[in-house]
Amino acid sequence: MDMVLVVATSQANLFAARYQMATSLGFHIMLAAAGVAFPFITLLAHRRGLRHKDRDALRLAKRWSKVMAVLFAVGAVSGTIISFEMGMLWPGMMGPFGDVIGLPFALEGVAFFVEAIFIAIYLYGWNRLPARTHYRTLYPIVVSGFVGSFFIVSANAWMNSPAGFTLTAGEVTNIDPWAAMLNSATGVQYVHMLLAAYMLTGFTIAGVYAVGRLKGRTDRLHRLGFIIPFVVASIAAPLQVVVGDVASRRLIEAQPAKFAAMELLPETIAGAPMTLGGLLVDGEVRGAIEIPGLASFLATRDFGAVVPGLDAVPADERPPANIVHWSFQLMVALGTGLLALSAWFAFIWWRKRDVPQGVWFWRFASLAGIGAITALEAGWVTTEVGRQPWIVQGVVRTADAVTAAEGIVVTAAAITGLYLVLGVATLAVLRRMSRRFAAGEDVATPYGPEVAP
Amino acid sequence: MSLADVILAIIWVGVSAYGVFGGADFGAGIWDLFAGGPERGAKVRSLLERAIGPVWEANHVWLIFVLVYLWTAFPEPFVAIATTLYIPLTLAAFGIILRGTAFAFRKWSDTMPSRRFFGATFAASSVLTPFFLGTVAGAIASGRVPLGNAAGDPVASWLNPTSLLAGSLAVVACAFMAAALVARVASAEGSTELAQYFRRRALGAGVATGVVAAAGIVVLRADAPALFHGLTSAWGIPILLVSAAAGIVSLWLLSRRSYSVARGFALLATVSILWGWAVGQYPYLLQGEATVDAFAAPQAVLIGLVIAFAAAVLLVIPSLIWLFSLTERGVLGEVGGQDAESTGALLERLGG
Numbered sequence: 034m035d036m037v038l039v040v041a042t043s044q045a046n047l048f049a050a051r052y053q054m055a056t057s058l059g060f061h062i063m064l065a066a067a068g069v070a071f072p073f074i075t076l077l078a079h080r081r082g083l084r085h086k087d088r089d090a091l092r093l094a095k096r097w098s099k100v101m102a103v104l105f106a107v108g109a110v111s112g113t114i115i116s117f118e119m120g121m122l123w124p125g126m127m128g129p130f131g132d133v134i135g136l137p138f139a140l141e142g143v144a145f146f147v148e149a150i151f152i153a154i155y156l157y158g159w160n161r162l163p164a165r166t167h168y169r170t171l172y173p174i175v176v177s178g179f180v181g182s183f184f185i186v187s188a189n190a191w192m193n194s195p196a197g198f199t200l201t202a203g204e205v206t207n208i209d210p211w212a213a214m215l216n217s218a219t220g221v222q223y224v225h226m227l228l229a230a231y232m233l234t235g236f237t238i239a240g241v242y243a244v245g246r247l248k249g250r251t252d253r254l255h256r257l258g259f260i261i262p263f264v265v266a267s268i269a270a271p272l273q274v275v276v277g278d279v280a281s282r283r284l285i286e287a288q289p290a291k292f293a294a295m296e297l298l299p300e301t302i303a304g305a306p307m308t309l310g311g312l313l314v315d316g317e318v319r320g321a322i323e324i325p326g327l328a329s330f331l332a333t334r335d336f337g338a339v340v341p342g343l344d345a346v347p348a349d350e351r352p353p354a355n356i357v358h359w360s361f362q363l364m365v366a367l368g369t370g371l372l373a374l375s376a377w378f379a380f381i382w383w384r385k386r387d388v389p390q391g392v393w394f395w396r397f398a399s400l401a402g403i404g405a406i407t408a409l410e411a412g413w414v415t416t417e418v419g420r421q422p423w424i425v426q427g428v429v430r431t432a433d434a435v436t437a438a439e440g441i442v443v444t445a446a447a448i449t450g451l452y453l454v455l456g457v458a459t460l461a462v463l464r465r466m467s468r469r470f471a472a473g474e475d476v477a478t479p480y481g482p483e484v485a486p
Numbered sequence: 487m488s489l490a491d492v493i494l495a496i497i498w499v500g501v502s503a504y505g506v507f508g509g510a511d512f513g514a515g516i517w518d519l520f521a522g523g524p525e526r527g528a529k530v531r532s533l534l535e536r537a538i539g540p541v542w543e544a545n546h547v548w549l550i551f552v553l554v555y556l557w558t559a560f561p562e563p564f565v566a567i568a569t570t571l572y573i574p575l576t577l578a579a580f581g582i583i584l585r586g587t588a589f590a591f592r593k594w595s596d597t598m599p600s601r602r603f604f605g606a607t608f609a610a611s612s613v614l615t616p617f618f619l620g621t622v623a624g625a626i627a628s629g630r631v632p633l634g635n636a637a638g639d640p641v642a643s644w645l646n647p648t649s650l651l652a653g654s655l656a657v658v659a660c661a662f663m664a665a666a667l668v669a670r671v672a673s674a675e676g677s678t679e680l681a682q683y684f685r686r687r688a689l690g691a692g693v694a695t696g697v698v699a700a701a702g703i704v705v706l707r708a709d710a711p712a713l714f715h716g717l718t719s720a721w722g723i724p725i726l727l728v729s730a731a732a733g734i735v736s737l738w739l740l741s742r743r744s745y746s747v748a749r750g751f752a753l754l755a756t757v758s759i760l761w762g763w764a765v766g767q768y769p770y771l772l773q774g775e776a777t778v779d780a781f782a783a784p785q786a787v788l789i790g791l792v793i794a795f796a797a798a799v800l801l802v803i804p805s806l807i808w809l810f811s812l813t814e815r816g817v818l819g820e821v822g823g824q825d826a827e828s829t830g831a832l833l834e835r836l837g838g
Contacts, residue, residue, distance in 0.1 A: 079829075088836035109547075113582055120568025128562050128565040131557040131558060135554060135783070138554040142798070160824045161816075162812075436635060440573075441572075
């Protein structure tokens with residue numbers, strides 16, 4: 034009886050810890066993506082403003098710098114929480130392996146520090162710094178975004194492809210932190226995430242201006258505010274297809290169960306079909322459209338090749354296939370949609386040297402941001418749930434890594450509440466900023482007594 | 487001195503930097519809380535915002551630096567601390583989130599109720615965050631964190647005399663440092679009235695910090711004998727004397743309105759308390775449980791951390807000095823007009 038109770042408590046704790054981590058990461062990742070890509074998009078506007086004495090471009094840079102500052106603040110604190118949670122929730126990973134994967138976090142700390150310092154200087158430097166110096170403060174911000182995201186993604190890649198240590202009778206020995214950082218998943222995962230960050234940020238900013246367009250704001254500033262981020266995202270979109278293909282192909286070797294779950298393949302077979310939709314019920318795929326041989330072809334460039342199914346790993350090492358399959362498909366579908374939208378824009382631009390005029394383009398474009406955010410979140414669900422039951426692939430099970438502290442259910446509930454409030458407040462503040470921009474008030478009023486109307 | 491000691495010293499540089507710079511940011515929030523109603527407190531609040539606006543985020547990164555170095559160099563002690571003390575750490579984490587976001591949001595709120603809401607959130611979490619971080623320090627210092635996965639008492643580990651003392655000390659010390667720093671800013675801006683306002687508060691908070699620290703000696707003797715013994719050792723005593731002397735000198739300088747030098751001594755007083763703790767506890771990371779050398783990561787990892795620190799010294803320190811000097815010279819900010827060479831002036835010429 035006692036044993037049953039202990040198991041039930043630890044199950045609840047495990048669920049709560051996973052839920053809390055997913056919520057914190059799911060929230061932070063949007064802001065982290067903006068932190069990586071927004072500075073570059075701002076740089077493009079700022080550069081145009083200086084080069085061509087373009088008033089609208091410079092105004093955009095100024096507005097965006099303020100939006101960036103708010104997003105950066107929320108991203109900085111939500112990222113700090115994650116460094117608390119790594120130890121609070123996952124002692125079974127951080128205890129034995131904190132030294133193996135700590136180095137990239139330390140290096141990321143350097144990049145983040147540089148980013149925080151120069152964002153402050155850029156944001157507060159509009160009035161006094163010489164214009165050239167002010168513009169150049171954007172460079173270290175952009176570079177540290179590139180560098181910092183590499184380090185962070187390398188730590189996650191290590192969880193998928195652990196390297197840089199030897200396990201001898203349960204003891205972690207021969208630690209090489211550089212080999213851990215440069216594991217075989219790092220490269221492709223990094224480029225995939227970097228492109229995703231540029232797509233998310235570009236499509237989201239463009240989406241805001243697309244909404245403005247639907248409301249009749251067709252002036253040059255709004256046009257430019259759409260074009261700059263949309264073009265950046267549109268360049269990233271086709272590249273992402275290529276990188277995504279490389280990423281999924283390497284899974285057959287590295288994480289066959291994840292691959293099988295993504296493609297919803299219960300059995301290892303030759304000529305595996307691509308499964309659209311469908312659910313795995315009692316080991317059988319139901320209600321799916323199957324395209325014969327396509328999964329094999331995508332994975333190996335051979336329609337008849339044998340690819341691993343879920344049965345390639347023991348039953349207790351299989352991820353929940355339906356969640357992985359559906360989140361993967363959602364990501365691919367949204368990515369394809371965004372690519373189509375980019376192609377639509379590119380085609381019209383090529384023929385007419387102008388943005389599309391049809392209202393349907395702008396309707397879809399106004400949803401591009403939500404689409405890109407959802408795609409990125411779905412991609413993270415795919416990779417994280419697809420690794421289960423492992424927290425470190427093949428080495429540590431998530432259930433063995435979780436904290437023994439009781440009461441994680443409470444902190445998980447509290448953090449959900451906090452992030453709900455924070456999400457709503459962030460959106461409200463961004464909306465208010467957008468309204469004030471529209472009203473022509475670029476300057477933030479210092480708080481204090483309200484000015485009487 | 488082993489490489490592990492070097493890394494511990496690096497971590498303690500981070501703790502000190504967070505203690506004084508992050509601490510002063512928290513302190514600014516504390517004074518914001520006590521600045522009075524919206525009419526009366528407006529001048530004080532906008533001065534506080536000018537003082538910390540450009541620097542708070544950079545100051546805050548020290549905490550991440552400390553956490554990451556701790557888990558990389560000393561993973562087992564780190565998870566012991568994080569899992570046993572998850573309640574005060576979660577509360578501090580919530581405080582950090584609410585504080586940072588509310589501060590950023592308040593700037594953009596244009597109605598009085600929302601401004602007051604964000605302002606109150608910012609100010610209240612500025613008190614709670616250092617308090618809970620202080621209780622964590624007290625728990626470690628008094629030897630209440632055993633090795634293992636959540637092996638310590640989840641409540642008594644941080645609700646005890648040493649933790650409450652450390653929490654209170656953190657709050658008053660933050661208030662003291664902030665008041666001393668802001669008095670200097672006000673005096674540099676030429677506002678005698680505000681300089682006077684913060685001078686009085688710095689003196690009050692400074693005396694309070696001294697009283698709490700002195701009471702601490704009695705509390706530690708009863709509640710944390712191991713630390714007390716370390717503090718009263720040949721290495722501990724001089725550091726405590728430096729702290730006390732620096733505190734007294736800073737109060738004397740404040741009373742003579744030498745703000746610039748006074749703030750330096752105020753920071754020194756805080757830093758020496760932190761180093762006193764480290765020396766008092768050495769060679770234990772967790773009292774009686776884990777020593778620095780026995781629980782350090784392998785050499786290859788520690789060397790990696792030294793390389794990362796070298797990168798930080800080369801890249802971060804010059805940038806940080808530039809940021810602080812720009813802030814100090816009033817180059818960053820929205821008040822005080824525009825330079826003709828600035829981007830803002832260019833934008834205006836373009837009709838922006």
